[in-house]
Structures are given as structure tokens and as C-alpha cells.
Amino acid sequence: LGYIETQNITRVTEFYLMGFSEDPEGQPFLFVLVLSMYLVMVLRNLLITLVIISDAHLHMPMYFFLCNLSFADVGVTSTMVPKMIVDIHTHSTVISYVGCLTQMSLSIICGCMDDLLLTMMAYDRFVAICHPLHYQVIMIPCRCGFWVSVSLVFSLLDSLLHSLMVLKVTCFMDVEISNFFCDPSQLSFACSDSFTSDIVKYLVGIIYGFFPISGILFSYYKIISSILRVPSPGGMYRAFSTCGSHLSVKCLFYGSSIGVYFSSAFSVSPGKGALASVVYTVVTPMLNPFIYSLRNRGIKRALWRLLRKTGLSQSLCHASGLLVGTAAKRSI
Numbered sequence: 001l002g003y004i005e006t007q008n009i010t011r012v013t014e015f016y017l018m019g020f021s022e023d024p025e026g027q028p029f030l031f032v033l034v035l036s037m038y039l040v041m042v043l044r045n046l047l048i049t050l051v052i053i054s055d056a057h058l059h060m061p062m063y064f065f066l067c068n069l070s071f072a073d074v075g076v077t078s079t080m081v082p083k084m085i086v087d088i089h090t091h092s093t094v095i096s097y098v099g100c101l102t103q104m105s106l107s108i109i110c111g112c113m114d115d116l117l118l119t120m121m122a123y124d125r126f127v128a129i130c131h132p133l134h135y136q137v138i139m140i141p142c143r144c145g146f147w148v149s150v151s152l153v154f155s156l157l158d159s160l161l162h163s164l165m166v167l168k169v170t171c172f173m174d175v176e177i178s179n180f181f182c183d184p185s186q187l188s189f190a191c192s193d194s195f196t197s198d199i200v201k202y203l204v205g206i207i208y209g210f211f212p213i214s215g216i217l218f219s220y221y222k223i224i225s226s227i228l229r230v231p232s233p234g235g236m237y238r239a240f241s242t243c244g245s246h247l248s249v250k251c252l253f254y255g256s257s258i259g260v261y262f263s264s265a266f267s268v269s270p271g272k273g274a275l276a277s278v279v280y281t282v283v284t285p286m287l288n289p290f291i292y293s294l295r296n297r298g299i300k301r302a303l304w305r306l307l308r309k310t311g312l313s314q315s316l317c318h319a320s321g322l323l324v325g326t327a328a329k330r331s332i
Contacts, residue, residue: 012175015100016093019084019180019274024091031088037282038081044289045070048299054309055302061139062124063299066292068148069117073285075110079103080181080281087180100182101166105159107181111257112155112208114285118250119212120147121292125246126219130226158208165200180274181281209258220247249284249291256280 020030052058052067083103087093095103128135162184177186185201220243227243256279 012097014094014096014175015182016176017084017087017095017180017182018093018176018178019277020088021093027088027091031085034081034088034278034282035085037286038077038085041077041282041286041289042074044286045074047303048289051299051302051306054306058298058302061141061144062121062128064141064144065117065121065124065148069114069121069288069292072110072113072117073288076107076114077281077285079106079110080277084180095182100177101163104166104182104184105163108159108162108184109152109155112158113151114253115208115212115257116151116154117148118253119215120144120151122216122219122246122250126222129223154208158204161200161204178274179277181277183277205258209254213254216250246291249287252287253280253284256284 020027049067049070052063080103083095124139127138131138166184177183179186223243256276
């Protein structure tokens with residue numbers, strides 16, 4: 001890709017995703033790494049979704065939110081990562097105007113859903129631990145479904161707002177985007193009021209960033225306060241371990257996403273911004289199933305029941321028995 005002068009460009013038909021173009025030598029390693037992480041993330045989340053849907057014991061609010069979180073994780077990653085993998089493989093950085101707008105809209109919808117669902121899951125744990133006697137009254141199925149529907153509406157509104165901001169622009173200052181996907185904060189407007197667009201961007205960031213983070217921190221503050229009153233050391237250790245892992249993955253998600261969203265106000269290199277984007281688009285969706293599901297006893301039991309239903313567990317046991325028998329014969 002040759003040098004593109006920074007000027008007022010009208011009738012834009014394509015953009016250039018410059019996220020990892022600065023390091024062509026590291027792209028083969030990046031291709032293998034991101035592809036592996038993407039496949040692991042998709043398989044884990046789809047497995048968790050299948051287990052929750054197929055097992056009646058898991059038809060509870062916590063697992064309902066977790067199932068929706070898995071869908072949102074797969075959605076937000078699948079709108080960005082496959083395009084990046086293809087671009088690395090073909091050594092291309094071009095994306096069409098329509099493709100950019102579509103990718104941006106879908107990624108915002110799924111990202112906001114992810115954001116709001118993490119807040120709901122924190123509130124669910126707050127009610128379960130701090131108000132266990134009222135849990136069945138507060139977290140009724142219709143109310144949980146209503147909250148998820150409202151979060152979808154808010155996600156659509158956020159996506160619509162960003163799309164309208166881009167559609168009203170008749171010319172761009174630059175067609176290079178310092179990321180591996182169409183990040184709305186990286187689009188440089190030349191013929192519009194940049195002050196107004198910046199105000200809207202920061203206002204949306206506060207609404208969809210500050211308030212959910214505040215809700216999560218408040219919920220875990222109350223949870224930790226309740227845990228400290230538990231006399232059992234073993235129970236305190238398990239609770240702190242769970243809360244610590246939850247907060248760690250939430251800090252990764254919010255820290256990297258907020259950093260990328262507001263990075264347009266600072267001189268951040270494309271490589272650093274793209275690397276931070278990989279954290280919340282690939283790493284945290286890959287960690288979510290392990291943090292929220294695979295360490296959960298209910299999920300483990302449901303997974304084992306699913307394996308027994310499909311007969312896969314018997315096949316595994318039979319295969320392991322054959323291997324042990326073969327090894328014993330060889331030793332004799």
C-alpha cells in the first residue's frame with residue numbers, strides 16, 4: 001500500500017485497515033495465534049450454549065445470562081477476526097465502505113450486549129449472595145428476559161447513532177484506520193463538526209462504559225462485604241477466587257475497550273491500538289467460558305450428562321481402556 005496523502009477525500013468507496021501492517025514479519029505468527037484463539041473461543045462458547053440449552057437443570061437466570069453472553073462473544077469476535085485473518089493471509093488491508101459500515105454496526109451491537117450482560121451477571125451474583133431469600137422473587141424469568149431485550153434495544157440505539165454519524169459525513173480526512181477493524185473512533189471526519197462528534201463519542205462512552213462499570217464494582221463491593229462476614233475459611237477462599245477471576249476478566253475487557261475507544265485523542269501507533277483490540281475481541285471472549293462456566297460444578301455435571309447422552313463418554317472410556325490394555329501387554 002503506497003502512501004496516501006491526508007486530504008479531504010470525497011466519495012469514499014473503501015478504507016484501509018492498518019492495524020498490523022507495520023510488522024509484516026510477525027504476521028505469520030499472528031495469523032496462527034489469532035486463528036487458534038478464535039477457533040477455541042467459538043468452540044468453547046458454542047459448547048457452553050449447547051450444554052445450557054440441552055440441560056433442564058441449568059434453566060436458571062445465571063445460565064440464561066451466560067448463554068446470551070456466549071452468543072454476544074461469538075458475535076463480536078466473528079464480525080472482526082475472520083476479516084483480519086483473511087487480510088493477514090492475503091496481505092490485504094482494503095475494506096469497502098459498505099463492508100466497513102456493516103462491520104462497525106454489528107460489532108457495536110454485540111459489544112454493547114457483551115457490556116450490559118456482564119453488568120446483569122454481576123447483579124445476579126449480588127442478589128444471589130447478598131439477598132438469597134429474595135432471589136427467586138427478584139430474578140424471575142420474565143424479568144430477566146425483559147432486561148436482555150432492553151439491553152438489545154440499547155445496543156441497537158448505540159449502533160444506529162454511530163452509523164448515522166458516519167453516514168452524514170460527505171468527506172473524510174483520511175481513509176486509513178489505525179486498527180484491524182472499522183473502529184468508529186478512528187474515522188477522521190473532514191467536512192463535519194468534529195467537536196460535536198467528539199462530544200457524542202465521549203458521551204456514549206460514559207453511558208456505556210462508566211455506568212456499567214459502576215454497577216459491576218458496586219455489586220462486587222457488596223458481595224465481598226458479605227463474604228467477609230462468612231466464618232468459613234474454605235468458603236471465603238472459593239468466593240474470593242471466583243470474584244477475583246470475574247473481576248480480572250472484566251478489567252481486561254473494559255480496560256482494553258475503553259483504551260481503544262478513547263485512543264483517537266492521543267497519538268497511539270496502529271500496532272499498539274490493534275493489540276489492545278485483540279484483548280477484548282479475542283482474549284476475553286475466549287476466557288469467559290472458562291471463568292464463568294468450565295469452573296462451575298453445575299456446568300461440569302451438565303457437560304458430563306450430555307456426553308453420556310451422546311455416548312461419547314463410553315467411547316472415550318473404551319478407547320482409554322484399549323490404550324491401558326495395550327500398554328499392559330507391551331510391559332509384559
